[in-house]
Amino acid sequence: MDIHLLDVITTAGIFVLVAIGLHVVVGLAGVLSVGQAAFLGIGAYATAILTLRAGLAPFTALLAGCAVASILAALLSLTAIRVRDDYLLILTLGFGECFRLVFQNWETLTGGTRGIAGIGPFEIFGKQFPDGHGLLIVVWLAVIVVAAAVVCLERSPFGRALIAVRDDETLARSLGRTPFAYRASAMVCGALVTSVAGSVLAHKLSYIDSNTGFGFETSLLVFAMVVLGGRGSLPGAVSGATALVFLPEMLRRVGFPEATAAYLRQIIIGVVLIALSSYRPRGVFGTLRFEPR
Amino acid sequence: MALLLQFILNGIAIGAVYALVAVGYTLIYGVMKFINFAHGDVVMVGAFIFYAASKGGHLGFAGALMVAAIATALFGMLLYLLAYRPLRRATRLAPLISAIGVSIALRGAAVWIFGPEIRSVHVPAVFPSINIFGAVLPGREIEILLITASMAIVLVLLLRHSTLGICVRAVADDREAAEASGLRAELLIVAVFAAASAIGAVGGVMVAASYDLSPSMGTLLGLKAFTASVIGGIGNVTGALVAGVMVGVFENLAAGYLGSAYKDAWALALLAVFLLAKPTGLFAPAASRKV
């Protein structure tokens, strides 16, 4: 397997992790969020800063990143208490933009646009996993573990309550559930998983800066992965992420580098999202049981 | 003193643009009870139509502005009919997803047609710059303020006193009752969408003429204008206009005295504060709903 293929499969794994995280937020909790890339950045920068400047072990830095992401997600969900879906959507956009600005301008912390170079390989229990076969296995093992956890979550009482809150808040409230607590937990879980993906990405690239992809474009792309796959469906989110990562790189392999242009992707994704909403609200793999109004 | 005044003047100039775009969010929310996530990108479309009309079509400022406003109005109607209207009866999240799709597609299309670079349109200023206690108000900003002010006055008067305005307000207040008394709510909504898009387009044109345009300009512009419409009380047109200017001034004062690197973040901070503390805004209409 050549290094390009290794790279694509590893990157796909990383984005599958992000998609699973967003799936918990969008698919299970019904909170539409277009700011998820902020958590990707938090994980990446936490890893970069803590391993290089504080000398922490990579796994510890990863956990620290998760902690920061969780706290921030909890804070974000606070604003969601009194606010409806469409407001919340724009708020998540604002949240994402805020972090992009911080990544870009807080030079002493993040290196700003000059970035942080020299991030070492991922390491756990004393064994290193440099970019290549090793990291690929680590990433996909993580995917399996996280996916299994989410499947268990979906079937657990907590998961069912979460879906109930998503589908009919009033009913859920009348049965004694606190929507805020459920949404907040979902957002924290999503942020956590995405932060892990960010940490791994930092180890893979060994250099990150504010241009690496922690902004609105990436958030929209991940959102599209989850929605096109079918909201409320975990296999859908995984397939969506894998397809959207593989497609441009496979086109590159067979000789159409410019066909991978972002704008073509965007137009196609945008139109498909519009069409799907009208004609197939359940996405490609939909398992949602929304009742129409 | 001159510095403070300069910041305030800069703020009013950009605030006028925020005001126009905020009116769009507020109008659409009023009749549809829905925040059009893609409104900022519609404004971007208007700005690009202006660019194409003045560069390619060689129209003067006034001509290109009219073309942009009318074309964007039509575009807005089309958008409503294709992307939002079919979803009236769908699940509560479907229109939002559609709006996100619209946003993505519009940005991609703009890059495809015009390329991703930032462009500028050279509009010669008709008025001379004036100097107020050491702060400069460039001629072009004066024009922007005049255009915005006149549009604002016309809009508010229309809404308050014309039949059309009363019909729109009726649908905004209580759609079923309005329909019961014979109003064709659907037609009015289409008209409001067109108007919101046109007004937003004028705002976009102001940005293009005075600053720059790029396919991604709609994102931050939309966010800040949305902040203004929240602060002004969502659904309140006068509130949106006033709040737009307020946001512009606040942003410039903060950027001026606290640091210009995070200029865009100040408006976002305002949004967060308001959504946490007072989501109904400063000038909420009398019958304020839980948002």
Next chain:
Amino acid sequence: MRPFVFRTAAWRRALATSALLVVMLSASCYRQAAEQPRQESRSGPIRIGSVLFLTGPAASYGAMQRSAFEIGRDEINSSGGIDGHPLEIIYEDSEHSEPKAVAAVKKLIGVDKVPMILEVTGSGEALASAPVAQSSRIVLLSAIDSSPKLTESGSYFFRIMPSDLFQGRFLSDWGHAMNWKKAAILFVNNDWGVGMRDSVTASFTKAGGTIALTESSADEDLDFRTQFAKIKAAKPDGVFLLLYPQAAGRALKQAKELGVRGPFLGGDALSGSEVGATAGAASDGLMFCQPSKGSGPVFDAFRKKYLDRFHDEPSVYSIKSYDAVKIAGEALRHKGPTTEGVREYLDHLQNYRGASGIISLDANGDIVTQEYDKYVYRSGKFERMN
């Protein structure tokens, strides 16, 4: 009991998609295996790779570099190629994104098996790609990346664009020569602007001056009113305008409107034509420096070809790109088109006569020195100062 992957329609479809992807993967692997014997045994063209900004922001740089590469490549091929084999360049798009640049580099190395990579545009992209080049032992030769951080990028990374440290020092000395005691800096917040800001500040303060105010602007931002209001209040002797051409043009107009007089001093980016086009009369008096374009026959010949083909003056980026591809040609001829041959050639590159002047590389793979020329704008066009 059927396993859960077959139970619901959703899982079945997921399985189907995965199967499809596996098929696609195998197909492309097979295609690669069938088509890629090792380079040296072929009698066909010698192919090298290049990762440029073909789409996305800054795509104009990609077009510029590609044009220059093509002139150089055609010259190489019309004078016998690489030991009789024609030179081909495989262009890949990084979309100005580091992860994509890395994927492109890996595709060139792993799939196309190129012996060297001619340029990964963008200092960030180059910083992310250099470790890949190092571990794969494939040379990466950059034409226009200028971040000082690239100096320590391993033994397989070389570049012929001087690090921003040189330019910053030159600008600072120039400011001092004009008796600036107190200066302001307006820079664009990307790795070029930040690098310039740091090296100008360091040099200027070391020589005894003070930087009264440093203001930043976002990469895509063309509104500098706030920054200029503050600069005006600080009353500096001069302003270091570390922006790109279009932004600089707008900035100058706004500065004039607000009554900020300058003088303004900028970097090599200001050779772009948008400065004059956007600022018009407001650009009069703007000064900037450029790496000496070199003079003499090599530069003149290239300039003529560039003008003939593209009807535009070559920018410093085009000139460096041309030099880079010609150097690549020499490196490939040196000991046959192998990566070690290329590396050896570049390790010892001294006194190469390029269109951009004399090029010598140091132990880090950086260009040793660089001369700069001073330019000033008059009536929307710039001319050399003496």
